[in-house]
Amino acid sequence: MSSNTAAKRRAAFRAVKHIENGMIIGIGSGSTALQAIKMIGELLDSGELYDIMGVPTSTQTMFESIKVKIPLTTLDEHPQLDLGIDGADQIDSKLNAIKGGGGALFKEKIVAAACKEYILIADNTKIADTLGLDQALPVEIHPFALTPAMKAIEKLGSKATLRMTGGKLGPLVTDNGNYLIDADFGPIADPWWLEQQLHSIPGVIETGLFLGYANLAYIGGKGSVKRLKPSIDTVLKKNR
Ligand code: 5RP
Secondary structure (H helix, E strand, O other): OOOHHHHHHHHHHHHHHOOOOOOOOEEOOHHHHHHHHHHHHHHHHHHOOOOEEEEEHHHHHHHHHHHHHOOOOOOOOOOOEEEEEEEEEEEEEOOEEEEOOOHHHHHHHHHHEEEEEEOOOOHHHHHHHOOOOOOOOOEEHHHHHHHHHHHHHHHHEEEEEEEEEHHHHHHEOOOOOOEEEEOOOOOOOOHHHHHHHHHOOEEEEEOEEEEOOOOOOOOEEOOOEEOOOOHHHHHHHHHO
């Protein structure tokens, strides 16, 4: 196992400890979330964990959850979730994050918003002083709006690239039938302002800015895990 995977596992392990019997959980997407899924499967298998259900945030997560026999449910049956665990592409000290590297940001954000407690898990390469530093921001766009929306996103100060897919020719199509733009803004001085601006563009379905959702993060490193809480001004902004 690579040291990076071991770091992801360490972070996932700490987050999975928050799951209690009877909980309805949001299940994130990506390679770090996958470590959590595997651990949940093992705990269910051993009987240590029982009576839980999960809402998956992507088709991949749905398949992986089914593989390890996590009972699945929907937000229609359970509009409020006890706990969500998800990875991130970049996390700042306020626990604001950029997500969507795996293209699952739309459902991931809906699930994040539905969680009473939301924990980010990542290895320590994901920590940044400022969001956007060497990290493009994924934005999900309705196909009909592609070119005008892309131009509008560039007008906000980014270099926007349509994400292409491997395995077939053409653009990547998300689980929701949309396109993804990776918008490189450089360091994002005011992510809350940018989030508002992006949402005012017709055709923008969702952005990878996850602001004020996480109340805890576990960051795996070499043989250790850092436990981070958001700073107070993030909590105040969330409640505004
Ligand atoms: C998918 C995501 C992932 O959580 C994010 O890309 C992190 O992935 P990984 O754990 O593989 O680094 O947002 O849309």
